[in-house]
Amino acid sequence: MLVSFPKDEKNPNVDLLGGKGIHITEMINAGFPVPEAFFITSKSYKQFVDKNKLKPKIMKIVNAADFSSVESLRNASDEIKELFSNVNYPSDIKQSVLKAYRELGDDSFVAVRSSSVLEDIAKTSAAGQQETFLNVKGDKEILDSVKKCWASLYTARSMYYRYKNKQPQDTSICVIIQRMVNSDSSGITFTVDPIHPVEGSDKMVIESCWGLGETIVQGQVDPDRYMVDKTTGKILEKIIGDKKIMRIRDVTGHTVIVDVPDDKRKVQVVKDEQIETIAKYCKKIEEFYEGRPQDIEWAIEKNKVYITQSRDITTLEKKEEMSEISGKLLVKGYGASPGAASGTVKIIKNIGELKKIKEGDILVTLMTSPDMVPAMEKASAIVTNEGGATCHAAIVSRELGIPCIVGTKNATKILKENQKVTVDAHHGRVFDGIVKIEKKKVKIAKNLKTKTLIKVNLAFPKTAKPEIAEKTDGVGLLRLEHMLTRAGMHPINYVRQGKSDELTKIIVDGVGKVAEVFKPKPVWVRTLDTRTDEFRNMKGGELEPKEDNPMLGWHGIRRGLDEPEIMKAQLKALKQLHEKGLKNIIVMIPFSHDVSQLRGVKRIAKEINYTGGFGVMVEVPSCALSIEEYCKEGIVFASFGSNDLTQLALGLDRNNQKLIKHFDELQTGMKHIFKYVIETCNKYNIETSICGEAPSNREDIVEFLIKTGIKSLSVNIDAMDKVRSQVSKIEKRLK
Numbered sequence: 001m002l003v004s005f006p007k008d009e010k011n012p013n014v015d016l017l018g019g020k021g022i023h024i025t026e027m028i029n030a031g032f033p034v035p036e037a038f039f040i041t042s043k044s045y046k047q048f049v050d051k052n053k054l055k056p057k058i059m060k061i062v063n064a065a066d067f068s069s070v071e072s073l074r075n076a077s078d079e080i081k082e083l084f085s086n087v088n089y090p091s092d093i094k095q096s097v098l099k100a101y102r103e104l105g106d107d108s109f110v111a112v113r114s115s116s117v118l119e120d121i122a123k124t125s126a127a128g129q130q131e132t133f134l135n136v137k138g139d140k141e142i143l144d145s146v147k148k149c150w151a152s153l154y155t156a157r158s159m160y161y162r163y164k165n166k167q168p169q170d171t172s173i174c175v176i177i178q179r180m181v182n183s184d185s186s187g188i189t190f191t192v193d194p195i196h197p198v199e200g201s202d203k204m205v206i207e208s209c210w211g212l213g214e215t216i217v218q219g220q221v222d223p224d225r226y227m228v229d230k231t232t233g234k235i236l237e238k239i240i241g242d243k244k245i246m247r248i249r250d251v252t253g254h255t256v257i258v259d260v261p262d263d264k265r266k267v268q269v270v271k272d273e274q275i276e277t278i279a280k281y282c283k284k285i286e287e288f289y290e291g292r293p294q295d296i297e298w299a300i301e302k303n304k305v306y307i308t309q310s311r312d313i314t315t316l317e318k319k320e321e322m323s324e325i326s327g328k329l330l331v332k333g334y335g336a337s338p339g340a341a342s343g344t345v346k347i348i349k350n351i352g353e354l355k356k357i358k359e360g361d362i363l364v365t366l367m368t369s370p371d372m373v374p375a376m377e378k379a380s381a382i383v384t385n386e387g388g389a390t391c392h393a394a395i396v397s398r399e400l401g402i403p404c405i406v407g408t409k410n411a412t413k414i415l416k417e418n419q420k421v422t423v424d425a426h427h428g429r430v431f432d433g434i435v436k437i438e439k440k441k442v443k444i445a446k447n448l449k450t451k452t453l454i455k456v457n458l459a460f461p462k463t464a465k466p467e468i469a470e471k472t473d474g475v476g477l478l479r480l481e482h483m484l485t486r487a488g489m490h491p492i493n494y495v496r497q498g499k500s501d502e503l504t505k506i507i508v509d510g511v512g513k514v515a516e517v518f519k520p521k522p523v524w525v526r527t528l529d530t531r532t533d534e535f536r537n538m539k540g541g542e543l544e545p546k547e548d549n550p551m552l553g554w555h556g557i558r559r560g561l562d563e564p565e566i567m568k569a570q571l572k573a574l575k576q577l578h579e580k581g582l583k584n585i586i587v588m589i590p591f592s593h594d595v596s597q598l599r600g601v602k603r604i605a606k607e608i609n610y611t612g613g614f615g616v617m618v619e620v621p622s623c624a625l626s627i628e629e630y631c632k633e634g635i636v637f638a639s640f641g642s643n644d645l646t647q648l649a650l651g652l653d654r655n656n657q658k659l660i661k662h663f664d665e666l667q668t669g670m671k672h673i674f675k676y677v678i679e680t681c682n683k684y685n686i687e688t689s690i691c692g693e694a695p696s697n698r699e700d701i702v703e704f705l706i707k708t709g710i711k712s713l714s715v716n717i718d719a720m721d722k723v724r725s726q727v728s729k730i731e732k733r734l735k
Contacts, residue, residue, distance in 0.1 A: 003040055004016075005038045015042060015172070016041045017174045018116050019116070020113065020176060021115040024176060024178070024309060025039075032285065032288075033306050035179040035306055036178070037104075040096075040175040040176075040177065042174045044097075045150055045174070047093060054083055054084070057083055058080055058170075062159060065159065070355060085151070094143065097177075101177065104177065108180070109180040111133070111179075112136050112175060113132045113176040113177075114153070114174075115176050116153065117174070118167050130158060133148065134212060134249075135180055136180075142177070146177075153171065153173045183211060183212055187206060187269075188206075188216060188295065188297050189282045189294075190389070192205075192718070195338055202697045203227055203228065204228040204229075206227075206270075206282075207225050207388040207390045208270045209243050209269060210264060210269060211247045213297055214247055215247050217390075219367045219368045220367050220387075221386060221387075221388075223388040224239065224270065225334075228275065233279055235276070240267070241266075241388075242265055242409075243266075245260060270300070274300060281307060282296050289312065289460075290457070290460055290463045290716070291718055291719070292312050292463070292718060325427075325435050327431040328432040329431060330421065330431060331383070331430045332408065332430075334405065334407045336388070336394035336397060336404045337402060338425055339403030340424045341380035342420070342421065343379075343420070345417060347364045347365070358378065362379065363375065364382075365412065368391065376402060379402060380402070381405075382403070383408060384405070384408065385412055386407060422437065448724050449728075450731060454714075456715065456716075456717055456720060458477070460483060461483065466517060472720060474522040474524075475518055476639060476690075477714050478514055478524060479529075480507060480525065480570070483511075484503070484507070492540065495563065503566075504570075504573040507569075507573035508573045511523070511574065515577060519582060520584050523585050524639065525585055525587060527587060527590060531551060532545055532547050532555065533550040551647075555590075557591055557592045558591065560601070561601070571604060571605055572610075578610075578611075583612070586637070589615070592617070595630050598630060616638050619648070620644070620645070620648055621648055621673065625673075625676070627677045628680050637687040639689040639690060639691045642665050642690055642694040645692070646664070647663070665694045665701055674705065679708075687712060689714055690712075699726050706731065
C-alpha cells in the first residue's frame with residue numbers, strides 16, 4: 001500500500017515502514033502515549049522514483065562520487081536533491097498522502113520524519129542520517145517536505161555511512177507523518193548508561209532541554225542530565241546544564257531558534273515527578289522490547305508526556321578499561337564515547353573546514369553534527385563545547401569506537417590549533433601533551449560453563465536467534481501477551497468474537513518459532529496474564545471491565561479458569577506444537593494462589609488430550625507457602641516472579657513512588673520465602689528458577705539464590721553475559 005496507519009499494520013514490515021516506522025507502529029498499537037501518525041510507505045518512494053525515472057540518474061551521481069572527499073559527497077547530494085525537487089508526484093501518491101493528512105487532522109501541524117529501511121538495525125543505528133522537518137502545515141508544505149525527506153536518503157552523511165557499513169546505496173525509505181507535539185520541554189532517554197554499559201545496566205540516563213527536542217539531538221545545547229535507578233525509579237543524580245538556546249514554534253507557525261530567558265537557562269527543565277513518569281514509560285518500553293536497551297525520544301506538552309520514537313541502542317560493548325591519566329588538565333566535559341587517544345588538535349568552525357582533519361587528529365568543535373561523520377572517522381578523538389551523551393554524533397562516535405567528550409563549554413577557546421593533547425573520554429578530560437595511556441582489554445565471558453543454568457526471558461519470536469539459544473540453557477519465560485497484540489487486537493477479543501482458532505494459530509506460529517530455535521532446550525510458555533487495564537487502546541480493549549486495583553484483580557490463571565475457552569485455545573496451540581515434535585515446550589501457570597487452580601488447568605488439558613508438563617510461577621505468597629501441595633500435585637518447575645512476589649509479600653504498590661524505597665527482594669521475609677520454596681522443591685527434585693527482574697539487576701540476589709540452592713536463573717537478553725559471569729565467580733567462591 002502507498003499510505004497506511006498503525007492500526008492497519010497487523011504484521012509491520014521493515015521493508016515497507018523502515019526501522020523507525022516499525023517501532024512507532026508497535027508502540028501505538030501497544031497503547032503507549034505516542035502521537036498519532038501515518039506512513040508514506042517505501043512503496044510510494046519506489047513508485048515516485050520509477051515514474052520519474054530517477055533511479056539511473058541517482059546511481060550515476062552516486063557512483064561518480066569520491067567517498068574519501070566530503071566536498072565530492074556534498075556536491076553529489078546537492079545534485080540528487082535537485083532531481084527530486086524538479087519532478088512531480090504521481091496523482092495516486094499525492095491523493096493518498098493528502099487524504100491521510102485529512103484523516104490525521106485537517107490542517108494540523110505535523111512532523112515529517114524519515115524512516116530508512118536500513119535504519120536502526122543491528123550494530124548500525126544510522127542515527128541522524130536522514131532529515132526531519134518540524135511544524136509542517138498545509139498541503140504544499142507536506143508534499144514539499146516529503147520530497148526533501150526522500151532526497152535526504154542521499155545526504156553526504158547517508159551515502160558515506162552506507163559506504164562505510166557496506167550497505168547498498170540503492171535503498172528505500174518510508175516517511176512518517178506524525179502529529180506535532182508543541183513541546184514545552186523534551187529530551188532523550190537511554191535505558192542503560194551508554195558510557196558504562198555493564199556496570200550501568202541498571203541505570204537510565206535522561207537528558208532534557210527547553211522547547212523542541214531537535215536542539216538536544218543536534219548537540220546544540222548543554223542539556224540537563226538525570227540518572228535514574230531502573231529498578232526502583234529513584235533519581236540518583238541531577239546535573240543541571242546551561243541551556244542557552246531552544247527551538248520553538250513562533251506565531252507564524254515556523255520553527256525558530258531563540259535564546260532561553262536568563263531565569264530559565266540554569267533551571268531544572270523537568271520536574272522530579274515528570275522524570276519519574278518518563279522513567280516508568282521508558283522502562284515499560286524496554287520490557288516491551290524484550291529487555292533490549294532503548295534510545296527513546298520524548299516530549300512534554302501541557303504537562304503530558306509523549307513518546308515520539310524508540311530504537312534499540314546498537315553499541316553497548318565495553319571494549320577496554322584504563323587507569324586514570326594524570327598531567328596538566330586543560331578542559332573537562334562529559335565522556336560521551338569511552339576511550340582514550342593522543343593527537344594533534346584541529347579546530348573546526350564550520351563544515352567547510354572538515355578537510356583539515358587528517359588521520360589521527362583530535363577534532364575540536366563547537367558542536368557535533370551527523371554531517372561530520374566522514375571526518376570523524378579519520379579523527380582519533382572528538383571534543384566539543386556543547387552536546388550531550390544522547391546527541392546523534394555521540395551515538396555515532398560510540399558506533400565508530402571513537403573517544404568523544406561533549407559539553408566542555410570552552411574547548412574551542414582553550415585548546416589551540418596543532419596543539420598536542422591526550423583525550424581521556426572515560427573520565428571526560430583533555431590533558432596537555434602526549435600522555436602515556438595504559439589500557440587493558442575487558443574480557444566478558446560469554447560462554448562460561450556454570451552449574452546454575454542461565455535462561456532468557458522472551459516475548460517476541462523475532463528475538464529468538466540461534467546465537468542467543470546457543471549461549472543459554474533455554475527460555476525461562478516466554479510471554480504470550482505482546483506476541484498476540486502484534487495483530488492489533490486485544491488477546492481476549494479473539495474469544496469474544498468466536499475466533500479462538502485464530503488465537504491458536506497465532507500462538508502456534510509465534511511459540512513454534514521460538515521452540516524450533518531453542519530445541520531441545522526447554523521453553524517455558526506463560527499462559528495469558530493480561531490485566532484489565534492493559535492494552536485498552538487496542539481493538540476490543542474498551543470492553544475490558546474496570547477494576548479498582550487491576551494488579552490484584554482478574555488476570556492470570558484466575559481469568560483463564562473463569563473463561564476456559566481462552567485456556568483451551570492456548571493449550572490447543574501447544575498441543576499442536578508437541579505433535580510437531582516440539583516437546584521442549586512446557587506450560588507456565590501465572591498468578592496462582594491455590595493448588596486447586598493447577599488441578600483446574602489439568603482438567604481442561606485432559607478435555608483436549610494435552611499431555612505436556614506444567615510449571616507454576618510463584619508470585620503470590622500463598623502459592624509459595626503451599627508449594628509442597630503443588631509439588632505433590634505434579635509440576636515440572638517453580639519459577640519466582642520476583643516483582644509481584646515482593647510487592648505482595650511486603651504489602652506495597654511497586655508503582656507508587658512514595659513506597660519504592662521499601663521495595664527490597666532481599667528483605668528478611670522474602671529470604672524466608674525464597675529459601676522455603678527452593679528447599680521444598682529440591683526435596684521433590686523439581687527445578688526452581690526466577691524470571692523476575694531481580695537477577696538481571698542485583699548481584700547480591702544472584703548470590704543469595706545460588707547459595708540457597710536455586711537451579712536456574714532466567715534473565716533479560718542484555719543481562720545474559722553479565723549474569724553468567726557473576727554466577728561463575730560466585731560458584732567458584734562457594735566451592
